[in-house]
Amino acid sequence: MSLEILSTQKSFGGWHKRIRHHSDVLGCDMVFAVYLPPQAAQAGARLPVLYWLSGLTCTDENFMQKAGAQRMAAELGLIIVAPDTSPRGADVPGDPDGAWDFGHGAGFYVNATQAPWSRHYRMYDYVVEELPALIEAAFPASDRRGISGHSMGGHGALVCALRNPGRYRSVSAFAPISNPMQCPWGEKALSRYLGEDRAQWREWDTCALIAQAGERLPLLVDQGEADGFLAEQLKPEALHAAATAAGHPLTLRLQPGYDHSYYFIASFIDDHLRHHARALAG
Amino acid sequence: MSLEILSTQKSFGGWHKRIRHHSDVLGCDMVFAVYLPPQAAQAGARLPVLYWLSGLTCTDENFMQKAGAQRMAAELGLIIVAPDTSPRGADVPGDPDGAWDFGHGAGFYVNATQAPWSRHYRMYDYVVEELPALIEAAFPASDRRGISGHSMGGHGALVCALRNPGRYRSVSAFAPISNPMQCPWGEKALSRYLGEDRAQWREWDTCALIAQAGERLPLLVDQGEADGFLAEQLKPEALHAAATAAGHPLTLRLQPGYDHSYYFIASFIDDHLRHHARALAG
Numbered sequence: 001m002s003l004e005i006l007s008t009q010k011s012f013g014g015w016h017k018r019i020r021h022h023s024d025v026l027g028c029d030m031v032f033a034v035y036l037p038p039q040a041a042q043a044g045a046r047l048p049v050l051y052w053l054s055g056l057t058c059t060d061e062n063f064m065q066k067a068g069a070q071r072m073a074a075e076l077g078l079i080i081v082a083p084d085t086s087p088r089g090a091d092v093p094g095d096p097d098g099a100w101d102f103g104h105g106a107g108f109y110v111n112a113t114q115a116p117w118s119r120h121y122r123m124y125d126y127v128v129e130e131l132p133a134l135i136e137a138a139f140p141a142s143d144r145r146g147i148s149g150h151s152m153g154g155h156g157a158l159v160c161a162l163r164n165p166g167r168y169r170s171v172s173a174f175a176p177i178s179n180p181m182q183c184p185w186g187e188k189a190l191s192r193y194l195g196e197d198r199a200q201w202r203e204w205d206t207c208a209l210i211a212q213a214g215e216r217l218p219l220l221v222d223q224g225e226a227d228g229f230l231a232e233q234l235k236p237e238a239l240h241a242a243a244t245a246a247g248h249p250l251t252l253r254l255q256p257g258y259d260h261s262y263y264f265i266a267s268f269i270d271d272h273l274r275h276h277a278r279a280l281a282g
Numbered sequence: 283m284s285l286e287i288l289s290t291q292k293s294f295g296g297w298h299k300r301i302r303h304h305s306d307v308l309g310c311d312m313v314f315a316v317y318l319p320p321q322a323a324q325a326g327a328r329l330p331v332l333y334w335l336s337g338l339t340c341t342d343e344n345f346m347q348k349a350g351a352q353r354m355a356a357e358l359g360l361i362i363v364a365p366d367t368s369p370r371g372a373d374v375p376g377d378p379d380g381a382w383d384f385g386h387g388a389g390f391y392v393n394a395t396q397a398p399w400s401r402h403y404r405m406y407d408y409v410v411e412e413l414p415a416l417i418e419a420a421f422p423a424s425d426r427r428g429i430s431g432h433s434m435g436g437h438g439a440l441v442c443a444l445r446n447p448g449r450y451r452s453v454s455a456f457a458p459i460s461n462p463m464q465c466p467w468g469e470k471a472l473s474r475y476l477g478e479d480r481a482q483w484r485e486w487d488t489c490a491l492i493a494q495a496g497e498r499l500p501l502l503v504d505q506g507e508a509d510g511f512l513a514e515q516l517k518p519e520a521l522h523a524a525a526t527a528a529g530h531p532l533t534l535r536l537q538p539g540y541d542h543s544y545y546f547i548a549s550f551i552d553d554h555l556r557h558h559a560r561a562l563a564g
Contacts, residue, residue: 010508010539012549068350068548226292257292266350267294 003138006031012074013038016064025130026087027120032131033060034139035070039077046142048169048280049079049135050273053127053149053156056185057105058085063150066262072270076277079141083131085152087120101185102192108180109156110204112193121193128160128167146170146276150265151229152177152185158206158219165215170279172220172272174265175227178239179207185233207242218249220275222268224258285420288313294356295320298346307412308369309402314413315342316421317352321359328424330451330562331361331417332555333409335431335438338467339387340367345432348544354552358559361423365413367435369402383467384474390462391438392486394475403475410442410449428452428558432547433511434459434467440488440501447497452561454502454554456547457509460521461489467515489524500531502557504550506540 006018014037023030039045050073052063063069063082073080086092086107093116094103107123135141145168149157154176161171180186181201190201202208223236230236236252243250258264288300296319305312321327332355334345345351345364355362368374368389375398376385389405417423427450431439436458443453462468463483472483484490505518512518518534525532540546 009541009543009545010506010537010549011545016545065544066347068353070545070548071350071552224292255292259291261291262347263291263293263298263352266352267292270353 003134011035012070014040014070014074016070018060021134023087023126023130025122025126028087028089028092030084030088030126031060032084033064033082034135035064035073035080036139037074037077037079040079040140045140047077047079047140048144048146048277049081049132049141050146050148050276051127051132051157052080052082053109053147053153054082054085055149055151055153056085057100058153059105060084062262066266067269068266069269069273072273076273078273078277078280079135079139081131081135083127086123092120093117102188106152106189108152108189108193108204109159110190110193113200114193114195117193123156124160127156128164144169144280146172146280148172148174148272148276149176150174151234151260154221155180155186155206159204159209161217162206162209162213163203165213168217170276171217172275174222174268174272175224175229175234175260176206176221176239177234179205179235181205181208182238183233183235207238210242210246210248213246213248216248219243219251220272221250221252222264222272223252223254224260224264225254225256226258227260227264229260285416293317294352296322296352296356298352300342303416305369305408305412307404307408310369310371310374312366312370312408313342314366315346315364316417317346317355317362318421319356319359319361322361322422327422329359329361329422330426330428330559331363331414331423332428332430332558332562333414333439334362334364335391335409335429335435336364336367337431337433337435338367339382340435341387342366344544348548349551350548351551351555354555358555360555360559360562361417361421363413363417365409368405374402375399384470388434388471390434390471390475390486391441392472392475395482396475396477399475405438406442409438410446426451426562428562430454430456430554430558431458432456433516433542436503437462437468437488441486441491443499444488444491444495445485447495450499452558453499454557456504456550456554457506457511457516457542458488458503458521459516461487461517463487463490464520465515465517489520492524492528492530495528495530498530501525501533502554503532503534504546504554505534505536506542506546507536507538508540509542509546511542
């Protein structure tokens with residue numbers, strides 16, 4: 001395991017680092033960001049880790065620059081890890097049409113099964129297995145893990161938690177793509193990464209997974225009511241219906257006037273960090 | 283006065299707006315950002331305004347996206363206005379060599395006297411006169427004004443306050459260019475905008491202005507000790523010496539490990555907002 005530290009910047013008494021490493025799972029070099037709160041400098045520290053999954057077109061940088069999460073993470077003693085949103089590089093195929101909603105920046109946190117995507121697009125295994133193993137080996141990080149994300153990353157966070165009982169102690173999402181089997185972004189991505197057999201898609205759809213979840217981890221979801229993607233792509237009403245039908249604990253907060261941007265995320269990130277910290281304590 | 287609202291985004295219960303207007307002073311269209319806290323919606327509100335001046339290469343967007351100021355501004359009931367850092371447009375001459383430290387994005391908050399810059403580069407008059415007049419006419423803003431900024435914008439904030447006794451009730455800066463007459467960025471900008479007569483430069487140099495200030499408004503200045511521009515460009519020791527010699531109240535905080543970035547600004551912005559709010563209250 002070789003880590004190249006690209007930059008270190010002090011932030012709220014802690015440290016924001018960007019790190020490059022070779023991912024065996026993805027077959028390419030990857031960059032992620034980590035925020036280490038001040039408590040990480042204490043001897044013997046083993047801090048809980050919140051994994052943040054970003055949305056379409058994002059990299060490791062969006063959340064760290066725009067969410068304003070470091071202040072509360074420093075107060076709570078939370079490590080935050082923000083991976084990139086897809087494999088990258090000249091060898092990694094992107095969208096054939098150059099679109100922004102598939103390929104580079106749009107890995108959808110699945111394990112692709114279809115050529116040519118299956119060679120590199122395994123963001124699920126990267127986020128769930130390879131990256132935490134690296135983090136827990138290289139930093140003062142415990143195996144107490146929470147996961148959250150935005151839009152495509154909200155979908156990713158919910159799917160990762162629902163598929164892995166016991167692996168995460170907390171989960172939340174901002175404006176998640178709740179029902180990708182039934183929206184244009186999801187249908188485009190899943191049909192290409194997984195093929196046309198929709199039965200295979202169910203393993204990557206929050207609404208389908210909730211019905212059969214082996215663990216009832218409480219979901220905290222914020223959704224802006226002025227979000228331009230709400231009706232066509234995000235479908236919080238489907239999430240609400242699925243959770244109600246399954247008896248899955250869901251706190252779905254519809255926030256009047258808020259859109260899909262990081263101004264929305266920043267406004268409510270402290271609530272999410274506290275939600276995670278409560279579950280991750282001890 | 284015609285204002286074109288380019289975008290409105292809800293943030294911490296208030297509103298972030300980007301606005302385009304024609305500046306008579308600058309002879310071009312300009313875009314600025316304004317954060318209106320929730321209190322701005324109350325009938326008859328007249329809220330204090332903090333003007334934020336950004337540094338080299340920035341626009342109205344950097345501070346609003348990266349400083350994390352809206353949370354505390356919403357709590358304190360502060361309007362924040364972030365102008366662009368120079369005149370812009372095809373008609374506005376930039377750096378002849380295409381550099382980033384002069385011309386577009388580098389107006390230095392002076393009134394240029396030398397051709398071809400004198401036609402448009404009058405950021406001082408824009409920031410001190412034209413923009414506040416517009417803000418106080420178009421928004422629920424009072425004439426209780428504070429001013430702050432970063433790097434070139436820290437220089438601008440200090441100069442605007444020092445030259446205008448009574449106009450601002452509070453001032454602060456992050457990593458300001460304290461002594462532009464004596465640093466490469468300042469010498470390049472001032473020699474071009476103002477000409478080679480260094481006597482003219484004294485009106486735009488914080489250290490020179492402090493010696494003859496007509497008002498002793500307390501200065502709050504934060505400076506990262508790991509700032510790569512500290513020794514050559516920023517010169518906080520010159521600011522400290524000038525304030526000491528003049529008996530000007532200065533709180534200069536050297537912050538170990540912090541660099542020149544918005545991660546540094548975000549870490550201490552709450553202290554600055556409280557500093558301004560205390561002076562602007564009532």
